[in-house]
Structure formats: structure tokens, C-alpha cells
């Protein structure tokens with residue numbers, strides 16, 4: 104199986120999206136309402152995020168860009184429920200997660216989110232298949248089912264023949280593919296990627312971006328932090344941060360025709 | 369639930385195998401702690417059981433007085449040495465026997481025994497056996513049983529008959545192929561008719577208190593012994609010859625009940641102290657010795673518990689040290705797992721199980737070694753050992769407990785990490 108032959112999952116997503124129209128009729132699955140995150144550093148307070156609001160609809164592809172220190176990672180951590188905003192509301196699939204406790208956040212991460220990291224972050228003592236299974240393990244999915252699903256996603260990213268290899272036996276691009284399969288295996292609402300191609304050479308990076316493009320085409324929602332301006336061409340929306348605030352939101356290369364720039368602030 | 373646990377265990381094993389040497393070295397602390405405790409317990413238990421068996425053998429309601437050759441020291445200094453031309457005179461007398469019989473209450477039997485070594489022969493076969501002169505009621509005060517024939521009777525003593533009851537070892541050596549009953553054997557040059565054989569007292573009691581073979585013995589009537597051999601015994605040692613005169617070697621007093629033993633023991637001691645100015649008798653009270661053994665066992669166990677405690681504490685600290693290092697080293701993995709949906713308790717159980725695998729594996733190998741050591745000791749050091757399964761279970765349980773106690777802190781530390789910080793960790 105390859106990405107282009109995706110099975111049930113895509114059909115479901117498509118029907119849930121109401122025939123996947125690439126427009127505003129698609130449901131909002133993620134909404135930041137004036138979220139702020141500040142750090143206390145000795146005497147003074149650093150406002151890493153200073154009132155950020157935007158909506159992500161199902162099937163969107165967002166690129167978050169900005170200078171170093173502008174708050175990109177802070178924002179992605181908040182969207183990924185790894186951190187809680189100091190102020191503001193964050194709605195994910197309709198629930199406000201800003202007030203949830205640690206266990207609830209872990210559950211939401213496991214069920215609704217898929218992470219792709221710059222440095223792959225595979226667990227070295229586990230095989231490819233076992234790495235892909237990790238999110239399912241924490242949701243108590245029975246071993247047999249988890250194995251089957253992991254196998255399916257390994258094939259999806261083109262690593263069906265490498266399932267018993269250890270991460271260090273794979274190339275960087277292959278490792279990132281494993282990470283992508285792992286991010287997909289729990290069928291998340293959103294895939295969050297932090298510089299997913301940052302540790303790869305440009306050819307391999309393009310390959311990974313191509314894979315993400317295909318996932319997007321099939322209806323998956325992707326939010327990606329990046330430094331790479333060319334990625335803006337692949338995304339539908341580009342959110343530019345500056346000093347913890349949204350500088351502007353602009354349409355990306357894949358911006359669907361006839362859809363206006365969403366209101367942000 | 370169970371499968372989740374098993375998967376966590378499998379994961380723990382995999383993580384530990386990633387650093388085989390480190391895991392092994394960490395295990396050693398617990399391993400040796402458990403092994404030494406199990407082994408020492410088994411050896412201690414064996415020693416005390418052996419001692420208990422020996423004392424029980426003497427009869428727990430018995431009070432046993434024995435003749436003891438006074439040391440040369442007390443001999444000369446006291447100036448009381450009953451020394452005559454023929455040699456040393458010491459030990460229990462028939463008078464002692466009569467006084468004990470006549471004055472001490474709470475006593476069921478009083479039996480005198482005279483024992484000397486005599487060459488014993490049948491045809492061309494011979495053996496140096498212990499010859500014991502005694503009376504028919506010896507059967508009541510000693511753990512001996514007749515195998516075939518009969519024991520000595522009252523009339524044997526009255527008639528001063530030349531009859532003997534032989535022990536299993538004597539039978540084996542003199543009559544390997546024949547029935548000994550009604551045969552005549554030569555003991556110290558006199559002819560005796562075999563009227564009975566004793567059942568073997570083998571096993572733990574094979575060697576008696578003094579280490580002589582309990583089966584290598586011939587019983588004859590005490591009166592016959594007095595008539596045929598007298599009281600004088602020739603001693604040969606290092607080329608020189610000396611003689612000694614002992615009327616009785618042992619007086620066995622059997623109390624009516626266990627409760628009566630202390631009073632009877634005291635009375636026997638008092639009587640003998642009065643009748644013997646020399647230090648030439650000793651009183652053995654098996655019950656007192658048993659109590660002493662039990663007391664020693666308690667002390668031994670307390671000492672072991674302390675050693676076990678210390679060694680497992682040291683092992684536990686080693687485990688904790690390594691687990692803290694492991695947690696730090698795997699900060700990134702913890703962050704990743706948290707991002708992928710692991711709750712704090714998942715992280716806790718992961719590291720706790722890992723510590724448990726380490727400590728129980730150490731415990732299991734330790735138990736194995738702790739059982740093997742006594743086995744080897746028993747074979748090569750001729751010591752009895754007893755592996756008690758409750759002790760093994762306890763040692764293993766403690767090793768698991770060490771895992772929990774010393775694994776909890778590193779595990780909690782892993783779980784309390786902030787996911788964002790953990791993911792940023794290099």
C-alpha cells in the first residue's frame with residue numbers, strides 16, 4: 104500500500120468533512136482565542152505569546168513562520184497540549200483544553216494529536232513497528248490490533264519491509280517516515296510538525312514534504328513550524344509570528360481558490 | 369491489564385538489555401545479598417537441626433551424668449587424686465546410682481552404663497566395638513530399638529549370663545552372610561551368645577555426641593561385665609601404658625515428664641556435687657541444650673537479618689543510583705512518550721517495572737545461587753544444610769520490595785518532568 108492507495112481512513116475523513124469541500128464550510132477543529140503564554144525570568148516576565156487567535160478547519164495545511172524567538176515553538180507546544188496557556192482559551196475538537204489537568208492533556212495528545220519532530224525522536228530500543236505502536240499502547244489498544252494498524256501505517260509510509268529494523272539502522276529520511284507513521288497511527292485530528300525537515304538534506308526533505316502533501320490531499324490537517332520559505336508554497340495558510348503576536352496570516356501556495364483570508368485578530 | 373503489564377515488563381527487559389553490563393553489575397548487589405542470606409540461613413538451619421537431632425537423640429526427658437577424667441591440673445593441685453598403684457580412679461560409682469535412685473523424686477528410671485572398647489570377633493572376622501554393660505531398662509532411656517531377637521533381661525543380669533545384643537555395624541562386620549542369633553562371638557577373650565540385634569540408628573544420628581559410631585556396639589549385662597572384666601581399663605597412648613578405674617561411665621536418669629526435667633537436673637547436680645569433690649562427672653541435660661540451640665538460632669537469625677538488611681540496602685542504593693542515571697539519560701524518551709499520550713502513571717510504571725525486573729532478576733539468580741551454595745557445602749564440607757522455602761520466598765520478596773522502594777523515587781522523577789523541557793533535552 105502506498106499513500107495514493109489510502110483506504111478507509113481517508114474516506115471517513117472525507118465524509119466527515121462533508122465531501123471535503125476546500126472551503127469555509129469545513130468544520131473548525133482547532134481554535135486559539137487570545138492565548139497568552141508568559142515566563143517569569145527572575146524579576147521580569149517574558150511574553151512568549153501575547154494574544155494569539157486563529158482558527159484551523161479540518162483539512163487545512165498551515166505553516167507557522169517567524170524569526171527565532173518569535174514564539175513558534177511556544178505556540179506549537181500549546182497547540183500540542185504539551186503546555187497550557189497562561190491566559191486565553193484553546194478549543195480542540197470543541198473542548199476547551201486550556202483548563203484540563205495533566206492526565207487529560209496526555210489523553211488528548213494520545214487521541215487527537217500526532218507529533219513529528221525535527222530530530223525524529225524515535226525510541227532506539229524499539230523496532231520500527233514498535234515505535235509506530237507506542238501511541239496505541241497508551242490508549243490500551245489490544246496488542247494484535249495495534250500491531251495490524253502499525254503494520255498498515257508502516258506500509259503507508261513505504262517502510263513495510265523494514266518493520267523489524269531498529270531506528271539506527273535506517274537513514275534520516277526513513278526515520279522521519281517512521282515518525283510520520285507514528286503520528287498517523289492514532290488517526291489524529293491534527294498533525295503537528297516542528298521543523299520536520301530541519302535535520303534532513305534538501306532532497307530527502309522534499310521527499311518528506313511530498314509525503315505530507317499527499318496526506319494533506321487525502322484530507323489530513325497539518326500544522327507545521329518552519330524556517331523554509333519554500334514550504335509556504337506547499338501550505339494553504341502561512342501564519343507569521345512576530346514578538347509573540349500574529350504579524351499576519353497570508354494565503355500559501357496551495358491556497359484554495361476563492362477563499363478569503365480568515366479573520367485572525 | 370495483564371497484557372499491558374507483560375508488555376511493560378518486556379519493554380523493561382529490552383531497555384535493560386540495551387546496557388547489558390551496567391544492568392548486570394547493578395543486579396550483582398541484590399544478587400549477592402539474596403544469595404548470602406539464603407545460603408547462610410540454610411547452613412545455620414542445618415547446623416541447628418543437626419544439633420537438635422543430636423540432643424533429641426539423648427532423650428528430651430533425660431538427665432545424663434557422665435564420668436569425666438579430671439584434668440592433670442586439678443589432679444595435682446587438689447592433692448585429692450585417687451591414685452593408686454594401678455592408675456587413676458575417677459567417675460561415677462554404683463553408690464551414685466543408688467543415691468540418685470533413692471533420693472530424687474520425679475524420676476521414672478535410673479540406668480547405669482559401663483562402656484569400654486573391646487576387640488570383638490567371630491571366626492576370622494573381627495571389629496573393635498564399644499562394649500556397653502547395662503540393664504534391661506536401658507531400652508527406656510535410650511533411643512534404641514531391637515531388630516531381631518531380644519534385649520537384655522533382668523535374669524540375664526541376675527545370672528550374670530554371657531549374652532550380648534549387637535549393633536547393626538557389628539552385625540554387618542561379623543555376620544555379613546549369616547544369621548547371628550544364637551551364634552557365639554568372642555568379646556575381650558570371653559565367649560558371648562548373641563541373643564538380639566539392634567536396628568540401625570543411621571542418618572543424622574550415625575555419630576553420637578562424642579562422634580563414635582552408635583551402631584558399632586555390643587550390649588551385655590552390667591553384672592556380667594563387672595564379673596568378667598572388672599572395673600580396670602587399660603589405656604594405651606603414645607607408647608606409654610596407664611590404667612584407669614571407672615565403675616560407671618554413664619547414669620541415665622529419665623524424668624517423669626518434661627516439666628520435671630529442671631528439678632531432676634538440679635537434684636542430680638546437687639547429689640553429684642556432694643558425692644564428688646573432684647571435677648570428674650558432668651551432667652548433660654538435653655532439654656537445656658535444646659533451649660540453648662534455639663537461643664543460638666534466634667541470635668543467628670537476628671544477625672542474618674541485619675546482614676541481609678545492610679546488603680540489600682547497599683544493593684538497593686546501587687539500583688537507585690543507576691536508575692537515576694538512566695532516567696536522566698532517557699529524558700528525551702520520556703518527553704516523546706509523554707507527547708505520544710503517556711500519562712505520569714505510565715512513565716512511573718515503566719521505570720518502576722524496569723527497576724523491579726532488575727531487582728527480581730538479581731533476586732532470582734541470588735536465590736538460585738543461595739540454594740546451590742549449601743548444596744556444595746553439604747557435599748564437600750560434610751555439613752548438614754536445610755533450605756527452607758519460606759526463607760527463600762522471603763529473600764526473593766525482599767529483593768522485589770527493594771526494587772519498589774528504590775525504584776519509586778527515580779520513577780517519580782521521570783514522571784514529574786515537564787514534557788516540553790524533556791523534549792528539548794539533548
Ligand SMILES: Nc1ncnc2c1ncn2[C@@H]1O[C@H](COP(=O)(O)OP(=O)(O)O)[C@@H](O)[C@H]1O
Pocket residue numbers: 142143144149150151169170171172173174175176177178
Ligand atoms: N521555558 C522558557 N523559559 C523562559 N523563556 C522561554 C521559555 N521558552 C521560551 N521562552 C522565551 O519565549 C520566547 C519564544 O520562544 P520560542 O517559542 O522558543 O521561539 P521560536 O520557537 O520562535 O524560536 C523567547 O524569547 C524565549 O526566550
Ligand SMILES: [Mg+2]
Pocket residue numbers: 175176177
Ligand atoms: Mg523554536
